Amino acid sequence: MAADKPPSLIRSRIMLAAGFVLLTALLAGAFVLAATRAQGIDQQQHIQAVRASLRSTMLTIQGAETGQRGYLLTGEKTYLAPYIRARGRLRTLLQTLDRQVSDPQRRRYLPELRALIAGKLAELAQTLSYYDRGEHAKATDLVRSNLGMQLMERIRTLLASMLADCDRSIAAQQARERLLSRWVLTGASASALAILGLAMLTLREMSRRHYIMVRARDELLAASEALRRSTERQAMLEEAVRQSRKMEALGALTGGMAHDFNNMLAVVMGNLELLKARLARGNHDVGRHVGYALEATRRAGELTQRLLAFARKQPLHAILVATDEVVANTTEVIRRTLGGIYSVELQQAPDLWKTRVDVTQLESTLINLAVNARDAMPGGGRLTVQTANVFLDEEFAGGRPDVARGAYVMIAVTDTGQGMAPEVRRKAFEPFFTTKAAGKGTGLGLSQVYGFIKQTGGHVDIESEVGRGTTIRVYLPRADGAAATGAARSERARDGMPRGDGATLILLVDDDIGVRVFTAEALTELGYRVLTASSGHEGLAVLDAHPRIDLLLTDVEMAQLTGWELADIARQVRPGLKVLLMTGFTRAATERFGERVAGAGLLRKPFTLEELAHRVHGLLSEGPDPPPATPLRA
Incomplete structure (x- = not known):
């Protein structure tokens, strides 16, 4: 008869079996957690897509109403563009929601949403119909009936309910994942304790069980890696939520802008x-x-x-300048502007480096900083403008991901004013943030400074303490070469308004009839002969029919053929033709236009008659422009 097995061996085998059970449960839990996380990510991505469609629906119906109101107020057909786009866009969005929303809890909202949107579009269409037939009183009565407002309030409430339901679904999914994670971590702790006890009791069998323990370790590491990947995916979802909140903040920004524009x-x-x-x-x-x-x-x-x-999307005319000259001239303007109760001191570094910058915007930046400093010193004080050549090293740039190491020209503006509290300093560059009383400031001064400096490739920071004053430092990248002279870069120094000789012929191309009529009449008033065209293709035809054209003045953003493309083609047909580009806000216009069309000028909309006169006269007074550096195609 075989001898009985020792109790210790039996206990160790029981613990071994228990350890394997716990380890298996841990691995199963890890795989279940990974599968649940993957399913949760898919579900949350789907819900985020539904949220995006719901927000787009709200913005589109609001745009339709805004376009209708704009048309009723002005009678301009161009205001109807958002309304016309919204009719087709809303049909597509509702079809998208019908495909996306599968949950019965959320689908029950869709029929009512379709009916409300149809009612709102019908109300808008009826109002426009009255207005177009000349029945303005009926259109006004329908607007004042509050039917449209009631429909919009119901649409907002319905969409808010659907968004809240989406948020609840995401929160419930995240709660389930957190609970499952806790269970898996608890199981991992229990398994670790069991494996440790097993190792102590079965030391003599270590060699035989070594393979088992190694395998268990590898499986545990695999489960940990699966958890890590799931955590990274969760972080991506959280980043998507943060981006959504940024879009909501953008809505608040546009509201502030609309308020100011409506007042003007x-x-x-x-x-x-x-x-x-x-x-x-x-x-x-x-x-x-x-x-x-x-x-x-x-x-x-x-x-x-x-x-x-x-x-950071304003069109810039960056040229190489002697920074010390610009700072000195602007400081003198600041000294004359601030008045007697303010002391203005300039501390210039010797041999200050040059920089490539839009001079007008740099001057505006320094004046903005001086005005802010003046407002912080209501009883008077000292303003110091200081310059220096600096090198921002890895240590400085390391804590600021948007700053590149290298050589910079530093311009510091220091005041002896009230200073800023830490919470005010953190928000100082945000648009529409101001500590001034109502009507005393727009809250855009420092945000303008921040955007311009960043667009130029520089950096700006604030050092301030309550009761001790403020220092704002601007860092502009160093540039080498021959700087432009003051006369060449400052049109504002000219006296009077230059005029044409009655023989100079200008081709004006703009697809906006209002801008085209005003600009043509302004050029005629200034003594120039003017030919007009409403599109790039029409402009090419006029250019071909009139070989004596001296200057092409064209808008940048036009349908079919942009101003850039028109200028490129015109330069091929007429090498050396003078070109002046007009722009309000376009992405293309923010590029370095001097590299796109050699010698071309840039005129920012809106512009005054004097600005138009100086810009046109300045281009016509220069010598012949060089042809493009590389062949261009139509």
């Missing part, structure tokens, strides 16, 4: 109506109304440039 439009429209009424009565004392309207349009143009600067 109210001033323009009101004064133009007063001007019309007084002229109709034969009263020609209307100069102040014209002045008020022009001032409002100037402020609107400045607001647009500040928003473009913050978004």
